[in-house]
Amino acid sequence: MFRAIDRWANVAKRALDPKATNDIVKQRAERAGLDPRGFSAHGLRSGYLTEAANRGIPLPEAMEQSRHRSVQQASEYYNTATRRSGRAARLL
Numbered sequence: 001m002f003r004a005i006d007r008w009a010n011v012a013k014r015a016l017d018p019k020a021t022n023d024i025v026k027q028r029a030e031r032a033g034l035d036p037r038g039f040s041a042h043g044l045r046s047g048y049l050t051e052a053a054n055r056g057i058p059l060p061e062a063m064e065q066s067r068h069r070s071v072q073q074a075s076e077y078y079n080t081a082t083r084r085s086g087r088a089a090r091l092l
Contacts (some may be wrong), residue, residue, distance in 0.1 A: 049077035 002021045004012040018041060026036035027045065045066055052062035052075075057070070059078055068074035 046077055050080065051075055053078040054081075 002016045004016055006012075016082070022041040025039050025041050029039040030036045045068075049062055049066055049068070052065075052076070053059075059075060063071070063074050066074065
């Protein structure tokens with residue numbers, strides 16, 4: 001999803017290193033006046049899956065975008081979203 005862009009606006013074919021992506025997310029949060037400790041590249045990815053689950057998007061379709069390879073790992077975000085918004089949660 002994130003690619004390097006040089007000063008001539010050429011987009012690299014290879015994805016950015018995960019640490020570089022994380023650094024960018026934290027820098028942008030800080031520029032927005034937010035505490036960068038509350039933001040991460042992983043948070044973007046997991047937040048995407050959680051929101052996809054909340055909106056009823058099928059897991060395989062969401063996984064195409066998030067690039068998760070493990071259904072087991074990706075489905076944990078769906079299960080968490082279901083626990084928070086499912087019928088049982090509405091009883092509380």
